[in-house]
Amino acid sequence: MPAQFHTRVRAELDSIDQQGLTKPERVIASRQGPVITVAGREVLNFCANNYLGLGGDERVARAGIAATERWGSGTASVRFICGTLEIHKELEAAIAGYLGFEDAILFAAAFDANGGLFEPLFGEEDAIVSDSLNHASIIDGVRLCKAKRYRFANSDMDELEAKLKEARGAGARDIIIATDGAFSMDGYIARLQDIRVLADRYDALIMVDDCHATGFLGEKGRGSYAHHGVKVDFVTGTFGKALGGAMGGFICATTEVVQLLKQRARPYLFSNALAPAVCGSSLEAIRIAQGEEGDALRKQLTANAARFRGAMTEAGFDLLPGEHPIIPVMLGDAKLAQDFAARMLELGVYVIGFSFPVVPRGAARIRTQMSAAHTFEHIDQAVEAFTTAGRELGVI
Incomplete structure (x- = not known):
């Protein structure tokens, strides 16, 4: 590599360090x-x-070990080739049932779940209205999509309505409101009751990233939408926080949406299936969390x-x-x-x-x-x- 490249990298690292x-x-x-x-x-x-303190829980760890002993360390393949195990289907059914949805699709990471949601479902005729404090994974997922993008200030319902009105006025086919259920840097919980009202008024869908809500917010820990007592169309989340602390993400939605994502979502199609150990640990964590x-x-x-x-x-x-x-x-x-x-x-x-x-x-x-x-x-x-x-x- 050219020496100037390494010089530039070192200079940037020094700058980062000097700024604290x-x-x-x-x-x-x-x-x-x-x-x-x-x-x-x-x-x-x-x-x-x-x-929930389950990251080091002995039962969760043992469940992961048992899954590894039965299914091995991994599938060495993506899901649609020869990488779908019975335990993957079990985990999809378990998380969908726990959170009150028809079906679910698994990803190697929650970042991939948000990265794989928008592009298969929304095109140039559609609009995405996104909260300004949304997680980087939502931002990147939206960037991969050709839908028209709108942004509203964090939890500002007046601006959200203005953007919804603008999108409708521009002739959007479908509109989806995208928001974190709980914003990870601030601990703010999204105003989903108000968002639900506006979504109904402008015939919009709602997507919620509940990585920092699943397992402990709302009745039985079902998440931010349960905390507010409303329904949403898509929930993305993780097994890497309250539900065992390992890794892996998911999208919960209707069966038809999940089936389309399994045909078109690139992070799903081109990534190895979730490791059996993660599936086993996550299943045990869900069992504990919902009881x-x-x-x-x-x-x-x-x-x-x-x-x-x-x-x-x-x-x-x-x-x-x-x-x-x-x-x-x-x-x-x-x-x-x-x-x-x-x-x-x-x-x-x-x-x-x-x-x-x-x-x-x-x-x-x-x-x-x-x-x-x-x-x-x-x-x-x-x-x-x-x-x-x-x-x-x-x-x-």
Whole structure:
């Protein structure tokens, strides 16, 4: 390779580091859980998407092992060639039934689910109206589609209606409103009741990415739409957060939509089938989540979030408002966020500083995430560490 290429790469890395935007990878030497091993010592974990605490659950791990023992490590093929196993069909039926849909299609990742949804279903005659804070995977999925694109400010229903009116006025055949069910950087829950009203008024479809909602929001943890008591047309989600913490994504919809996606969705057609271990673990996580134990875990998660939010507010930290177990601690400056996270690790709490381009410039933060596996003692210890670091770094 030309030397100038490597010189340019090094210069860009140096620039990222000088701005305090370098995102370090800290190696974990234990299972996912409320307490993890980092750099040879145990620390409290307050930044995982392990909402129900099932990421390190022994039953979930054993189910994955059992699936591997029966089905092997993988299919060595894509689904339509010779890669569809019985356990894939079982998982599709399980997630569709849990979330209240006719059918589901599996993907190697939730990013692929959003990347594969729009292009097969919508063309030049159609319109996509997307929330400005939508996840990068939705943005990329929309870019792959030839439908006309409209954008509305986060949860701004007046602007959403204006865009829907504009799309209808332009003669759109079908309109789909695309939104996160819960916005991962802020913990805001989408205003799906209001979106439902507007969708009905303008004869539009609704797509919801519920990666940060499935398993713990709404009745039985069915998601953001269940939280608001409304119906939506498409739900995308993941098995990599509340439902076992492994990987893999899905789209839930009507049977006909799923069948068309299986014929046309490129991430599905050209990616190996989901590993049996992921399927087995995810099935066990769904079983737990939709039962009485899931109810108890959701209750604990809610209590944990309320305790942390109350104590941090009392300590003087600037928190974004909300009811979600994602609780961002706002710091503003990117370097401060990195320094704060490093000091927290020294104090025995694993958190991550988020800065541009993951969040807007000037909106750097520590994004904390509660888990049902946390105890009140864990939370109180974390708040104590936050308070110590906050005073040392001049935040409070």
